[in-house]
Amino acid sequence: QKEVEQDPGPLSVPEGAIVSLNCTYSNSAFQYFMWYRQYSRKGPELLMYTYSSGNKEDGRFTAQVDKSSKYISLFIRDSQPSDSATYLCAMTGGGRGSTLGRLYFGRGTQLTVWP
Amino acid sequence: ETGVTQSPTHLIKTRGQQVTLRCSSQSGHNTVSWYQQALGQGPQFIFQYYREEENGRGNFPPRFSGLQFPNYSSELNVNALELDDSALYLCASSSSGKNYNEQFFGPGTRLTVL
Numbered sequence: 001q002k003e004v005e006q007d008p009g010p011l012s013v014p015e016g017a018i019v020s021l022n023c024t025y026s027n028s029a030f031q032y033f034m035w036y037r038q039y040s041r042k043g044p045e046l047l048m049y050t051y052s053s054g055n056k057e058d059g060r061f062t063a064q065v066d067k068s069s070k071y072i073s074l075f076i077r078d079s080q081p082s083d084s085a086t087y088l089c090a091m092t093g094g095g096r097g098s099t100l101g102r103l104y105f106g107r108g109t110q111l112t113v114w115p
Numbered sequence: 116e117t118g119v120t121q122s123p124t125h126l127i128k129t130r131g132q133q134v135t136l137r138c139s140s141q142s143g144h145n146t147v148s149w150y151q152q153a154l155g156q157g158p159q160f161i162f163q164y165y166r167e168e169e170n171g172r173g174n175f176p177p178r179f180s181g182l183q184f185p186n187y188s189s190e191l192n193v194n195a196l197e198l199d200d201s202a203l204y205l206c207a208s209s210s211s212g213k214n215y216n217e218q219f220f221g222p223g224t225r226l227t228v229l
């Protein structure tokens with residue numbers, strides 16, 4: 001079993017739709033959760049960064065973490081064609097020493113928002 | 116504020132050769148991590164450098180090695196290249212402050228091994 005599972009899609013939605021992206025994980029030591037957006041052949045761009053359980057909102061984006069279920073989500077409201085990209089979830093236990101500071105990624109969900 | 120930069124952008128090598136990839140961290144960041152991203156996959160952790168010392172390593176063989184310099188820039192060296200080493204190599208930097216786990220990525224170096 002991989003540490004982080006993410007449905008690769010592809011996911012295709014019309015402009016203005018609400019998009020829901022999800023990841024599950026197995027390691028209860030994970031405490032920091034991130035969502036990255038990656039355009040084709042580019043480096044990942046940090047979208048959301050959250051600690052422990054709860055919700056965080058930033059503009060059209062909302063990140064949710066449910067540590068009891070080991071499940072995280074990213075919601076995109078009023079989706080735009082410019083949101084078309086691959087969305088990667090990532091997480092870590094935090095801290096330095098050994099591999100505590102490494103990020104564990106899902107394989108990414110490819111999203112297309114059509115006009 | 117200058118972001119993370121990487122060079123070169125693209126590289127083509129043949130099997131058995133050696134390659135060096137370079138990364139300049141974001142201003143104010145002293146920790147650099149390297150990741151390998153195969154096509155259609157998420158990035159996989161190679162190793163991390165903090166204060167010029169290796170601070171953790173993923174499941175990669177010793178022919179993957181690195182350096183961090185006093186200005187916090189970093190190199191990734193790969194010896195005896197194999198076809199499976201073809202991937203996007205990503206460098207990420209982070210600070211030593213409270214948001215230590217917040218890692219910012221460069222544009223990557225795309226390596227093709229023939």
